[in-house]
Structure formats: structure tokens, C-alpha cells
Amino acid sequence: MKLLTILFAAFLLGLIATRIFQGEWNFLFSGNLGMAAFVAFTGLAHFRFQKGMAMMIPEYIPAKMFWVYATGVIEIAAGIGLMFPQSREITAALLIIFYILVFVANINSSRKNINLFKADYSGPGMDYLYRERIPMQIILIAWTWYFGIYLQ
Numbered sequence: 001m002k003l004l005t006i007l008f009a010a011f012l013l014g015l016i017a018t019r020i021f022q023g024e025w026n027f028l029f030s031g032n033l034g035m036a037a038f039v040a041f042t043g044l045a046h047f048r049f050q051k052g053m054a055m056m057i058p059e060y061i062p063a064k065m066f067w068v069y070a071t072g073v074i075e076i077a078a079g080i081g082l083m084f085p086q087s088r089e090i091t092a093a094l095l096i097i098f099y100i101l102v103f104v105a106n107i108n109s110s111r112k113n114i115n116l117f118k119a120d121y122s123g124p125g126m127d128y129l130y131r132e133r134i135p136m137q138i139i140l141i142a143w144t145w146y147f148g149i150y151l152q
Contacts, residue, residue: 003042004136007143010037031147032088036079038140039095043079046072052116056109074098082148092148096141106133 014030046053046068054064061067078098081091108114110129115122 003038004139006041007034007038007140010034028147028151031143031151032082035095035140035144035147036082038079039075039082040079043072043075046075049116049119051119052114053105055112055114055119056105056116058104058108071098071102085152088148089152092144095144095148099137099141099144103133103137106137 011030011034014033015025015027018024018026018029050065050068053068057064057067075098078091078095081087082095107129109116109123110126110133113121113123113125115124
């Protein structure tokens with residue numbers, strides 16, 4: 001859940017900044033700024049922890065490093081897409097689909113006790129999946145839908 005700090009901090013900073021500079025609280029902008037910061041941060045992590053992330057991908061998927069880098073680029077692009085009103089709704093819809101698809105890697109990672117930071121098998125296991133990852137996925141999907149689609 002530490003990653004959610006980025007989401008909430010960027011959201012709050014966006015709210016404060018829009019209140020100071022625009023004279024009102026801009027929830028739409030701030031919500032999308034929070035998610036943009038979150039996905040940009042996690043996208044960049046694909047280039048820092050690529051070996052551990054490759055270990056998360058199920059065996060039946062070939063070219064693991066390609067998918068690690070590609071999904072990193074996708075996340076960074078999604079962060080950019082959320083910041084433009086003309087691309088926000090489609091970006092949010094695709095990001096929700098992305099979150100559902102990559103959840104397979106999170107299940108695989110938990111089953112194998114993968115520690116993506118160390119690229120070994122010392123990770124927290126299934127407890128992490130149930131205690132942290134599933135609630136986080138629900139928050140990310142709900143947040144993306146609310147600020148990227150519903151508030152449009």
C-alpha cells in the first residue's frame with residue numbers, strides 16, 4: 001500500500017495547487033494528476049526492477065523483458081493520456097483493462113513468493129496478494145473509473 005501514498009499525495013498537492021492558483025478545488029484535475037503520478041512512477045519502476053518484474057510474468061508468456069519494458073512505456077503513456085481531456089476517457093478505460101490483465105502477473109508473483117526488488121524468491125507470498133494487492137487493484141480501478149470516466 002506504500003505506492004498508494006504517491007496517488008494520494010499527488011491528489012492532495014493537486015487540490016491545494018488548484019485552490020491556490022485557480023481559486024477553487026479542481027477534483028477532476030487532481031484525481032487524474034494523482035493517477036498520472038502513480039502510473040508514471042510504477043512505469044519507471046519497470047526500468048529499475050526489470051529482472052524482478054520479468055520473474056512475475058507467467059512461464060507461458062514469451063519475451064518477458066519485452067513485456068516488462070512495453071508495460072512500463074504503456075504506464076508512462078497512460079499517465080500522460082490522463083492529463084489531456086480529449087484522451088482521458090479512452091486512456092482511463094484502457095488503463096482499467098490493463099490493471100485487470102496485469103493482475104495475472106501479481107497472482108503469479110504471489111504464488112511464487114517473488115520479491116521484485118531483489119529479483120529472488122524471498123517475497124511476501126499469497127498474504128501480500130490478499131492483504132495488499134487485491135485491495136490496491138480495487139482502489140486503482142475505482143479511482144481510474146471515477147476520475148477518468150465518471151466525472152467527465
